[in-house]
Amino acid sequence: MTRRSHDDGSHLSRASMVARALAAAVLLMSGSVGAQETGAEDGRPLYLTDGRVVDVEDGQVRSGRTLVVRDGRIRRIAPAEEVGRPPDGARTVDLDGRYVLPGLVDAHTHLADLEAARRALESGVTTARVVGVAGYRDVALRRMVRDGVLPGPDLLAAGVFVTPDLGETVLADPRLGRYHGRDVRREEDLRRVVSVNADRGADWIKTRATKRAGLPEQDPRQQVYTESQLRAIVAEGREHGMSVAVHAHGDAGIRAAVRAGARSIEHGTYASDSTLSMMADRGTYLVPTVAVVEDLTLPGGDYSGAHLQTRGRHMLPRIRRTAARARELGVPLVVGVDTGYGPESVLRIGHEMEELVGAGLTELEALRAATSRAAEMLGIDDRTGRLEEGLEADLVVVDRNPLEDIRYVQDVLVVVSDGRLAVDRLPFAREETAETGR
Ligand SMILES: [Zn+2]
Numbered sequence: 001m002t003r004r005s006h007d008d009g010s011h012l013s014r015a016s017m018v019a020r021a022l023a024a025a026v027l028l029m030s031g032s033v034g035a036q037e038t039g040a041e042d043g044r045p046l047y048l049t050d051g052r053v054v055d056v057e058d059g060q061v062r063s064g065r066t067l068v069v070r071d072g073r074i075r076r077i078a079p080a081e082e083v084g085r086p087p088d089g090a091r092t093v094d095l096d097g098r099y100v101l102p103g104l105v106d107a108h109t110h111l112a113d114l115e116a117a118r119r120a121l122e123s124g125v126t127t128a129r130v131v132g133v134a135g136y137r138d139v140a141l142r143r144m145v146r147d148g149v150l151p152g153p154d155l156l157a158a159g160v161f162v163t164p165d166l167g168e169t170v171l172a173d174p175r176l177g178r179y180h181g182r183d184v185r186r187e188e189d190l191r192r193v194v195s196v197n198a199d200r201g202a203d204w205i206k207t208r209a210t211k212r213a214g215l216p217e218q219d220p221r222q223q224v225y226t227e228s229q230l231r232a233i234v235a236e237g238r239e240h241g242m243s244v245a246v247h248a249h250g251d252a253g254i255r256a257a258v259r260a261g262a263r264s265i266e267h268g269t270y271a272s273d274s275t276l277s278m279m280a281d282r283g284t285y286l287v288p289t290v291a292v293v294e295d296l297t298l299p300g301g302d303y304s305g306a307h308l309q310t311r312g313r314h315m316l317p318r319i320r321r322t323a324a325r326a327r328e329l330g331v332p333l334v335v336g337v338d339t340g341y342g343p344e345s346v347l348r349i350g351h352e353m354e355e356l357v358g359a360g361l362t363e364l365e366a367l368r369a370a371t372s373r374a375a376e377m378l379g380i381d382d383r384t385g386r387l388e389e390g391l392e393a394d395l396v397v398v399d400r401n402p403l404e405d406i407r408y409v410q411d412v413l414v415v416v417s418d419g420r421l422a423v424d425r426l427p428f429a430r431e432e433t434a435e436t437g438r
Helices: 014-030 114-122 134-146 167-172 174-179 187-199 227-239 251-260 273-282 290-297 306-329 349-358 363-369 372-378 406-410 426-436
Strands: 046-054 061-070 073-079 091-094 099-102 104-109 125-130 154-157 204-208 243-248 264-267 285-287 395-398 412-417 420-424
Touching: 046 395, 046 412, 061 099, 091 420, 104 372, 114 125, 114 134, 114 412, 114 420, 125 372, 125 412, 134 154, 134 167, 167 174, 174 187, 187 227, 204 227, 227 243, 227 251, 243 251, 251 264, 251 273, 273 285, 273 306, 285 306, 290 306, 290 349, 306 349, 349 363, 349 406, 363 372, 363 406, 395 406, 412 426
Parallel strands: 046 091, 046 099, 104 125, 125 154, 204 243, 243 264, 264 285
Antiparallel strands: 046 061, 061 073, 099 395, 395 412, 412 420
16 A cells, blocks of 8 residues: 555654655656656556645635546546545555646647656646657657556657758658758648648647747748748648647748638747737737747757857847737737757746746636646647546646745646656655655
């Protein structure tokens, strides 16, 4: 049995507590905390007791709740006395009044390997949209999660990034080889790349309306595809049941993408008020990725270099303003971190949520942008994004109430993904509590 009570560490001497805390720190550094993969695959129900459940729709926090998880889904959320005692063989985790949130959704990642998936999961991300990685690695990773080989996060794959210069990505599929050294702009070529993605199992299409911010030789305001080229991409995607996410910084490119029927604009740095109003009217989502622009301004992280630091400094106030105006004008905002979750990455989903609160969102709105609103944009709100009986058991536990301070989501203590207890740092958190008093 693994029942844990909140006073686990209280009888220990100070020396042994320190020894255990050190061992915990070593575990954290070696990453093996996330290697736990217990809970669902052995068919045992999981009982999370004494949770404060945060409803991201109505903003209510309901305390003293037990969550029953079985076969990957939330079966029950109710007061302990209504649920009754866990059956023999159930795994029980006492949350001791901590806060339970829906698993977080990162709608803009470049997650492309097993370690990156682990890092994302450990930061509370139970669902991620992958918008541009090499060689359909996103499709392969998604499959492993669905097969139960990886504990998560669940992925939505965009396959090959539809862009004029496919570069090395032509290696991803023999049908793309013909585009080596060519500019992919003709409608029939754009449609072909989209249909190869569909055939390879992509869920979404990612394309661009403007150049990149992260390359010093490019100006992110410069438009690269016209409205009619973007329309061809959207139309082909629609034929295969795929929505289109469009990278766009400059206002003209954003407008073209919105008019062409993009479901989401990624970044949106220089969007004018009239473009944002058009997005609000049409229900086009904005994934502003503010935190990564700050990353441009700092050494290390996903992006560095003298030129990018200079550029980042003038982009950062712009993108922050855009996020704030988007909120005021009623554009639906969704959280995306725009990291590959690589070993150098310094960004996690909580940082972007903090940026959105800085842009004027309430804590509740920022939570929604990373849960229910994101799931709605991705078309998976019938599966995840809320804590509700019948939905996938994707949830995170944090120590304190994130409706009071959004930064509390940065320290994730428990992650359950598709019913599997993927991360459990509660034993270490309890030692901390025993030493400092909470
Ligand atoms: Zn990106």
